[in-house]
Amino acid sequence: MRNSSVRNPVRSSRRGCRYRGGEHLALLALAVVGMELLGSSAAVALTVETVDKGEMSGRSLSIPDGKVATLAAGDKATKIPCDEIVAISLSEPVEKAAFPAVILRNGNLLCGTISATTQQGLEIDSKLVGRVVLPLKYIRAVLFGEAELPSRVEKDTVVLRNGDSITGALRELSATKLDFESETELGRLEVPLASVKYVHLAEGQGQFPMEPDFLLAQANLTDGSALTGRLLSFTTGPEGTATLELLLGQTVKIPAGSVARITFKNGRLVYLSDMRPVAVEEIPFFDVVWHYKVDRSVDGGPLRLGKKVYRKGLGTHSYCRLVYDLRKGFKTFASDIGIDEEVGLLGHVAFRVLGDGRELLNVQSRGADPPKTVSLDVAGVERLELITDFGEDLDIGDHADWADARLLR
Numbered sequence: 532m533r534n535s536s537v538r539n540p541v542r543s544s545r546r547g548c549r550y551r552g553g554e555h556l557a558l559l560a561l562a563v564v565g566m567e568l569l570g571s572s573a574a575v576a577l578t579v580e581t582v583d584k585g586e587m588s589g590r591s592l593s594i595p596d597g598k599v600a601t602l603a604a605g606d607k608a609t610k611i612p613c614d615e616i617v618a619i620s621l622s623e624p625v626e627k628a629a630f631p632a633v634i635l636r637n638g639n640l641l642c643g644t645i646s647a648t649t650q651q652g653l654e655i656d657s658k659l660v661g662r663v664v665l666p667l668k669y670i671r672a673v674l675f676g677e678a679e680l681p682s683r684v685e686k687d688t689v690v691l692r693n694g695d696s697i698t699g700a701l702r703e704l705s706a707t708k709l710d711f712e713s714e715t716e717l718g719r720l721e722v723p724l725a726s727v728k729y730v731h732l733a734e735g736q737g738q739f740p741m742e743p744d745f746l747l748a749q750a751n752l753t754d755g756s757a758l759t760g761r762l763l764s765f766t767t768g769p770e771g772t773a774t775l776e777l778l779l780g781q782t783v784k785i786p787a788g789s790v791a792r793i794t795f796k797n798g799r800l801v802y803l804s805d806m807r808p809v810a811v812e813e814i815p816f817f818d819v820v821w822h823y824k825v826d827r828s829v830d831g832g833p834l835r836l837g838k839k840v841y842r843k844g845l846g847t848h849s850y851c852r853l854v855y856d857l858r859k860g861f862k863t864f865a866s867d868i869g870i871d872e873e874v875g876l877l878g879h880v881a882f883r884v885l886g887d888g889r890e891l892l893n894v895q896s897r898g899a900d901p902p903k904t905v906s907l908d909v910a911g912v913e914r915l916e917l918i919t920d921f922g923e924d925l926d927i928g929d930h931a932d933w934a935d936a937r938l939l940r
């Protein structure tokens with residue numbers, strides 16, 4: 532069942548420059564052009580995507596109190612409340628993280644080397660944010676190389692670079708080895724980290740608060756790390772810093788130059804892919820269940836409808852029913868819907884939306900159709916159901932995307 536595993540974006544990245552003698556002149560010429568481009572484009576260093584006004588560009592931005600952003604463009608300054616902001620983009624998003632990397636149970640990711648395991652948890656030294664202590668119960672996995680993880684494991688599992696795996700209980704991780712209580716007659720083992728591909732921890736009692744009562748910010752960093760918490764302040768520029776109080780309590784200071792993007796999760800716009808459904812029903816047409824994916828197509832690729840690639844959304848397969856608890860006073864549900872480009876012209880589904888059991892949408896869609904944009908009134912609705920129904924042609928190619936599926940307050 533190839534889609535039962537979570538595809539991880541983690542892959543090693545090598546930075547650095549290589550020079551060869553003959554290229555020096557060309558590089559010099561490029562550098563001059565580059566400087567000219569910098570001179571003209573310095574005024575547009577970042578973009579801010581807002582709920583109603585779309586994208587705004589600026590030269591610098593500051594959020595001294597974590598609540599209201601001031602965007603400077605030319606000699607003009609615009610104030611934008613942070614709960615009206617969807618995303619602040621400062622550089623190209625990073626798809627590939629550096630190893631080692633720790634994946635938390637809320638999808639957060641921290642790249643850095645392991646220092647030690649203490650009473651408080653795993654100490655990670657990040658080049659960008661310094662030392663961070665992560666309680667073990669919130670850690671899903673520690674990766675030392677590219678890996679595709681199964682969605683969950685019953686017992687702690689160590690997968691070695693040679694393909695072998697050991698199940699049992701993780702005792703301790705240090706900078707060079709891990710201490711593991713194996714279930715087999717091998718008993719307690721010391722495994723050098725150099726031979727480990729990843730450690731996948733069994734689900735414990737560590738539940739992240741998904742909807743805290745403050746504005747939740749996520750900082751995506753230039754090394755591939757993604758950290759969520761309360762943004763206390765942020766200023767761009769060479770001396771700039773993002774101060775983020777992590778959901779797990781610790782406050783970190785991140786140099787502004789290491790921040791690729793800041794997104795706000797629970798402002799006036801909330802993506803359904805950032806919410807946890809209260810019920811999931813997935814029924815196969817024959818015998819293979821395709822599990823829905825968050826911010827990816829159902830096959831694990833980017834969400835693509837027509838020529839557009841979407842950062843947010845739900846990748847589903849017929850039949851899929853996702854139920855969300857809306858008791859937070861949302862007014863509008865909006866989404867682009869269609870069959871993902873990954874199946875070409877195949878696929879035929881019915882996109883259905885129910886609000887408290889009442890049908891708000893029932894749209895047939897086939898692979899050849901252009902994507903549709905829907906906007907539905909959900910004022911007063913407490914229970915929202917998104918259904919990807921079989922439609923025609925069995926379930927062949929039914930890779931149905933709810934792209935940018937979002938709720939507006």
Ligand SMILES: [Ca+2]
Pocket residue numbers: 849878879880921922923924925926927929
């Ligand atoms: Ca179908």
